[in-house]
Amino acid sequence: MSIETLVRRPVAPARRKLLDAALSVIRTKGYAATTIDELCAKAGVAKGSFFYHFKDKEAVAIAAAVYWSEVTGALFAAAPYHRHADPLDRVLGYIDFRKGILTGDVPEFTCLVGTMVQEVYETYPEIRDACDASISGHAAKVETDIAEAMNFHRIRADWTAQSLALHTQAVLQGAFILAKAKGGAEIAAASIDHLRRYIEFLFQPATPKGKEAS
Amino acid sequence: MSIETLVRRPVAPARRKLLDAALSVIRTKGYAATTIDELCAKAGVAKGSFFYHFKDKEAVAIAAAVYWSEVTGALFAAAPYHRHADPLDRVLGYIDFRKGILTGDVPEFTCLVGTMVQEVYETYPEIRDACDASISGHAAKVETDIAEAMNFHRIRADWTAQSLALHTQAVLQGAFILAKAKGGAEIAAASIDHLRRYIEFLFQPATPKGKEAS
DNA sequence: GACTCAATACTGACTAGTCGGTATAAATCG
DNA sequence: CGATTTATACCGACTAGTCAGTATTGAGTC
Numbered sequence: 001m002s003i004e005t006l007v008r009r010p011v012a013p014a015r016r017k018l019l020d021a022a023l024s025v026i027r028t029k030g031y032a033a034t035t036i037d038e039l040c041a042k043a044g045v046a047k048g049s050f051f052y053h054f055k056d057k058e059a060v061a062i063a064a065a066v067y068w069s070e071v072t073g074a075l076f077a078a079a080p081y082h083r084h085a086d087p088l089d090r091v092l093g094y095i096d097f098r099k100g101i102l103t104g105d106v107p108e109f110t111c112l113v114g115t116m117v118q119e120v121y122e123t124y125p126e127i128r129d130a131c132d133a134s135i136s137g138h139a140a141k142v143e144t145d146i147a148e149a150m151n152f153h154r155i156r157a158d159w160t161a162q163s164l165a166l167h168t169q170a171v172l173q174g175a176f177i178l179a180k181a182k183g184g185a186e187i188a189a190a191s192i193d194h195l196r197r198y199i200e201f202l203f204q205p206a207t208p209k210g211k212e213a214s
Numbered sequence: 215m216s217i218e219t220l221v222r223r224p225v226a227p228a229r230r231k232l233l234d235a236a237l238s239v240i241r242t243k244g245y246a247a248t249t250i251d252e253l254c255a256k257a258g259v260a261k262g263s264f265f266y267h268f269k270d271k272e273a274v275a276i277a278a279a280v281y282w283s284e285v286t287g288a289l290f291a292a293a294p295y296h297r298h299a300d301p302l303d304r305v306l307g308y309i310d311f312r313k314g315i316l317t318g319d320v321p322e323f324t325c326l327v328g329t330m331v332q333e334v335y336e337t338y339p340e341i342r343d344a345c346d347a348s349i350s351g352h353a354a355k356v357e358t359d360i361a362e363a364m365n366f367h368r369i370r371a372d373w374t375a376q377s378l379a380l381h382t383q384a385v386l387q388g389a390f391i392l393a394k395a396k397g398g399a400e401i402a403a404a405s406i407d408h409l410r411r412y413i414e415f416l417f418q419p420a421t422p423k424g425k426e427a428s
Numbered sequence: 429g430a431c432t433c434a435a436t437a438c439t440g441a442c443t444a445g446t447c448g449g450t451a452t453a454a455a456t457c458g
Numbered sequence: 459c460g461a462t463t464t465a466t467a468c469c470g471a472c473t474a475g476t477c478a479g480t481a482t483t484g485a486g487t488c
Contacts, residue, residue: 012437030333032246035473046439051475053437107336114391118332119244121394122321132395159411163404166392167385170405174388177328178380180335181346190377191384197373198412228463249447260464261449267462271448 015053017043022064023071028107031061031116031127058124061116065130068112069137075101076141087148088203092196094142098172099192102185109185110176135173139165153203164202171195229267231257236278237285242321245275245330245341272338275330279344282326283351289315290355301362302417306410308356312386313406316399323399324390349387353379367417378416385409 021042025034036057040047054060081093102109117131143165150161172195175188235256239248250271254261268274295307316323331345357379364375389402 014438029337030244030246032244033333033337036475037473047441047475048439048477049437052439055475057474113395115332117395118329118391119247121397123243123247128395128397135392135395159404159408164408166401167405167408170388170392170402171381171385172388173391174384174386177332177387177391178349178384181327181331181342181349183335183342187380188384190373191381194373194378194381194412198408198415201412201415226462250449251447260466262451262465263463265449 012053014043014045014049017045018050018053018060019064019067022060023068023112024107026061026064027110027112027115031119031124036060058127061120061124061127062130065113065116065127065134069134072138076138087145087152090145091142091149091199094145095168095192095196095199099189099196102179102188102192106179106183106185110180111173114173114176135169136166139169142168149203153205155203157202159202164199168195168199226267228257228259228263231259232264232267232274233278233281236274237282237326238321240275240278241324241326241329244333245338246333250274272341275334275338275341276344279327279330279341279348283348286352290352301359301366304359305356305363305413308359309382309406309410309413313403313410316393316402316406320393320397320399324394325387328387328390349383350380353383356382363417367419369417371416373416378413382409382413 018039021039022034025038025042036050037047039060040050050060054063076094076097079094079097081090081097084090084093113131113134117128117135120127120131139162143161146164147161149155150157171191172188175191178191179185179188232253235253236248239252239256250264251261253274254264264274268277290308290311293308293311295304295311298304298307327345327348331342331349334341334345353376357375360378361375363369364371385405385408386402389405392405393399393402
């Protein structure tokens with residue numbers, strides 16, 4: 001996806017350091033409050049390097065959203081829940097995995113693009129689109145497993161795999177907001193528990209009346 | 215709650231106009247990107263008036279969070295769903311009401327304090343606390359109806375009324391983030407539909423196996 | 429293997445402008 | 459009368475962005 005993986009040339013170290021700094025700083029204080037000087041200081045890089053790699057502040061936000069998708073994409077791709085044969089187990093495993101990574105301080109487990117899009121959705125359409133692409137791209141992966149689970153368990157429903165996938169993201173994003181407001185992950189974990197219970201209900205094997213065994 | 219309701223003195227008009235401006239501008243572009251000059255311009259008020267009523271920018275954010283609680287508190291207090299005798303109907307009516315007010319542009323139906331807390335949770339503890347108080351205070355009202363519904367319908371559960379009330383807020387806040395990312399309310403409405411379905415499930419009269427009638 | 433050469437990567441001082449906050453003196457209102 | 463509001467000018471700190479120049483690298487060339 002990135003230009004570096006196509007062209008055989010190592011990533012410019014300053015660029016990567018700036019992107020790492022952007023993830024950290026923007027997650028902690030948001031986009032508007034983040035200064036380029038702070039990014040450079042955190043990255044240990046001169047200010048000129050910033051403008052060599054990014055044409056302006058908006059550009060680093062967009063690049064950070066793309067980078068975020070790469071980093072988290074790799075994290076989820078390597079997660080163990082993909083091993084389950086039953087796609088429903090993969091979905092539930094995903095939920096459990098999301099709950100499991102609620103560790104450390106709040107800025108460490110919350111979502112960069114969810115944070116950014118809140119402040120920029122009206123003022124920086126390109127950043128908003130980059131955030132949307134990140135969220136929707138991730139949701140699409142979850143949607144795949146949900147759709148397979150619906151097939152596998154012969155679910156006929158008045159909801160779609162897509163809407164449920166997006167709902168899982170809504171719960172997670174909302175859980176992060178509560179965690180930020182309350183200063184801890186416990187509340188977020190409780191909300192994820194509710195989400196898991198809901199999904200288990202949706203895929204319950206039989207309707208209460210009429211025993212339709214497999 | 216506000217000082218004006220206790221002391222019998224009319225609200226200073228400039229103060230109220232500034233608070234209204236704060237709700238609108240901060241909801242649209244966030245706290246950090248909001249400038250005092252813009253608030254004054256939008257309020258049609260001189261800059262001196264701002265610093266007459268608020269000691270600094272942080273103070274207006276805190277006051278705006280309190281004002282937000284008052285405004286939304288009045289909105290929900292006047293909503294029709296309180297009339298239902300069955301507390302579960304009040305809970306579901308609340309959900310429907312939340313879905314119903316997803317009209318107009320995104321900044322008009324999204325949440326001030328949810329937006330603010332995302333950017334300030336680490337950098338402005340007092341604003342964070344004001345946002346938390348607003349969210350938690352609202353959730354507590356929902357919790358009351360949930361608790362009564364649990365009693366009324368004799369629900370024995372491994373979840374608490376409080377955690378479910380906070381979960382509803384998480385879903386709503388997360389739905390707002392999706393709406394901001396995608397630029398429309400539809401996605402938020404779909405997520406609220408999932409929330410409603412979940413609550414209906416939790417209060418389902420009987421468990422599938424073993425007919426325990428009332 | 430030293431020697432260009434050019435492209436890439438990086439530097440840090442500098443500028444122009446913004447923004448939070450102050451100051452003040454006069455006007456208006458209740 | 460005191461509380462509120464206005465209008466405007468101002469300041470200092472900060473911040474996005476510029477620029478002219480330096481360092482590094484890698485591919486050819488002899």
